[in-house]
Amino acid sequence: MPREVRERQMLDAAVAGFARHGYQAASMDDIAEEAGVSKPLVYLYLKSKEDLFTACIRRERAALVEAVRGGTGADRADGDGPRAGGVPGSGGSGAEQQLWRGLCAFFAHTAARPEGWSVLHRAHTQGEPFAREVAGLRAEITELVTLLLGRAAVDAGCDEEFAEREVSGLAHAMVGAAESLAVWANSRTDAVPSPKETAATLMNFCWTGLGQMIKGARWSPHR
Template structure:
């Protein structure tokens, strides 16, 4: 069997095991058995449990970022682009629950170097969302109203909300990716639309 195919089998088994059992509880014996190979072969190809887990994080992170980017059609109105990006994000998380668990639950809770790998992915998604919000601002002719720092802050908030909602959606029976995306879109776009039309919230003065 070609090395690339064998490696993919082992990686698939590793993602499933890490996602369902957790990094600490998962064993190389389990991964080898699920992949249908010997444990020495797993070590030969992927060296150690830490390196295998890091490879899983990188693969799943790359797949998520690629799915979000592929879901957005350039040239569409700003709200359609954001909607498409959110649907792609939640659909990928729902269709790959073990991969999402590796990224969202496991990698972040076991320190370095795993958390740093996830941070790289998150920054890439935040940068893309920053671009989408900036495009929406330009479409609404309100560049001067939304400073770069504010756009970046909105992007971080939106990505953080998406991550939390994906975990909620994956753990709530009967909730579809489309429904989860619509929940966040209704929450976020109403506020963004008001902001871009100059309707900013401010605390009312106390009596």
């Protein structure tokens, strides 16, 4: 069997094991048995349990980023990447539709690969270097969301100060909310929401609020 096929089997088994038991409790014996190989072969290919877990994180991270960027069109070869053209709340296209498609892709991916998402979501609690890998994932996604929100805000007539100060915070909040919603959606056993339904929940929460902020209707504790 080609090495890449055998290694993929090991990573599949490892992702399932780490998702089920966590990093500390997962057994290398069980992972090897699930992959249909000997434990020495797992160590030969992936050297250590830490390296195996890191390889799982990196594989799932790359797959998730690829799905989200593909959903927004950020990786299109024709150069038709993220460009703002819709104003929040206008029902237009541009950044609004790209963000919507990106969220749908995110939730579709985390629903289709719940074990991979579980590994990513829990990895930051396992210390370095795993937390650093997850921080890199979050930074990639947040950068893309910030780009879309920022361009929409500027095109809608907001000043540069708003775009720099508010949009960055909104992007971080949106990414954090998306992560939490993915955990919530995957934990449901009844009335499981579809990826589009979960994405719509987040769009209603964030995009509608951004539209009001752009129009100058901001919340104040003194109202």
